Amino acid sequence: MSQLLYEGKAKKMFATDDPNVIRVAYKNDATAFNGKKKARFDGKGKLNNAICTMIFQVLKGKNLPTHFIEKISETEQLVKAVDIVPIEVVVRNIVAGSLAKRLGLDEGSSLGRTIIEFYYKSDALGDPMINDDHALAMQLATKEELAEIRRQAASVNEVLKDLFDEAGILLVDFKLEFGKLKSTGEIVLADEISPDTCRLWDKKTHEKLDKDVFRRDIADLPETYEKLLSRLEAVK
Numbered sequence: 001m002s003q004l005l006y007e008g009k010a011k012k013m014f015a016t017d018d019p020n021v022i023r024v025a026y027k028n029d030a031t032a033f034n035g036k037k038k039a040r041f042d043g044k045g046k047l048n049n050a051i052c053t054m055i056f057q058v059l060k061g062k063n064l065p066t067h068f069i070e071k072i073s074e075t076e077q078l079v080k081a082v083d084i085v086p087i088e089v090v091v092r093n094i095v096a097g098s099l100a101k102r103l104g105l106d107e108g109s110s111l112g113r114t115i116i117e118f119y120y121k122s123d124a125l126g127d128p129m130i131n132d133d134h135a136l137a138m139q140l141a142t143k144e145e146l147a148e149i150r151r152q153a154a155s156v157n158e159v160l161k162d163l164f165d166e167a168g169i170l171l172v173d174f175k176l177e178f179g180k181l182k183s184t185g186e187i188v189l190a191d192e193i194s195p196d197t198c199r200l201w202d203k204k205t206h207e208k209l210d211k212d213v214f215r216r217d218i219a220d221l222p223e224t225y226e227k228l229l230s231r232l233e234a235v236k
């Protein structure tokens with residue numbers, strides 16, 4: 001059995017024979033509200049692995065650097081080993097979630113421009129929002145690394161907006177994490193991009209195709225993720 005390196009809310013990370021390669025196993029668990037709401041759904045790990053694999057392959061096709069190597073089973077991927085930059089990067093195209101609440105804006109209204117936000121990755125503190133000055137003062141990243149993270153986040157947004165648009169879906173907002181490759185120190189996109197970490201709405205009906213169906217008890221999670229996967233497969 002390979003060594004378990006880390007167990008998160010939705011994934012487990014295992015060592016492999018190669019110190020620069022990690023095996024990721026997607027779990028069937030869903031959590032919301034910083035782990036306060038929990039459930040397990042048969043098939044969720046398989047669906048998120050499939051959706052995330054497809055998204056990382058599209059990004060790779062556009063020459064965007066990611067940690068992704070390959071999907072090796074229904075629920076597992078191999079990825080490059082990174083040191084995670086402890087910043088959650090949220091990209092927003094349409095008002096929703098915490099932005100609507102914090103600034104009193106109507107959910108669903110469009111933003112005049114894309115917003116990129118940084119949050120300090122800390123479960124104990126509930127991931128507080130920070131700006132570049134906080135990140136620099138706390139030495140979470142250098143000025144150059146922050147610039148590179150912003151650049152890559154904006155590029156990922158452009159590629160994914162187009163991908164989802166082709167599937168008749170609005171990319172409302174999403175969360176990214178970046179890491180520094182253990183091998184070279186290069187900044188690459190890491191973690192996952194899945195309906196757990198994005199808000200995705202049907203373009204015409206605004207039907208939710210993401211984890212909000214679980215957060216807000218709107219619809220069945222596996223059925224929703226299955227619907228999303230087949231819509232993406234139809235345009236691939």
Ligand code: UDP
Nearest residue numbers: 090096097098099173174175196197198199
């Ligand atoms: N998000 C995430 N993990 C987090 C926080 C947010 O994946 O720990 C995603 C979330 O799914 C949404 C986007 O980031 O797509 C923006 O989330 P928001 O700040 O609105 O917070 P939420 O409403 O999820 O509490």
